Amino acid sequence: MTAELHSRRTVLSTGAAVAGAAVGAVALTACGSDKPSAGPAAAPPAAAPGETLTALSDIEVGQAKAAKTADGKDVIVTRTAEGTAAAFSAICTHQGCAVVPEGAELKCPCHNSIFDAKTGAVKKGPADQPLPSIAVKVTNGQVVTA
DSSP states (O other): OHHHHHHHHHHHHHHHHHHHHHHHHHHHHHHTOOSOOOOSOOOOOOOOTTOEEEEGGGSOTTOEEEEEOTTOOEEEEEEEETTEEEEEEOBOTTTOOBOEEETTEEEOTTTOOEEETTTOOEEESSOOSOOOEEOEEEETTEEEEO
């Protein structure tokens, strides 16, 4: 009888361990998926009209700079030409990491998505949506929200 109980106990504990491992493997597989996700909501940060983001002279033509709105939201400001600028949310549309300006590109350090700094368009995935734009204008040498 002891051998029979031991046998049942071994079968039950082994079965529970296998089931637990299977559940863990499924959970880890979901975290490591290579499929693009819907990502965070693609709404740009709300900024009141006339809010100064940066001085235009702080950015070289064709380059971008990280900035923040008055309420602390991350944005990217690009000097598109001598007297013009564009701005975008700095939050990657893949999984919500903050992108970093590198020359004429914006790179996501989390999953290596690359965006065009002038347009916010995706140049390389896994992101499949552009960065949301923020309306800006240049007033008295300052890039301000429009």
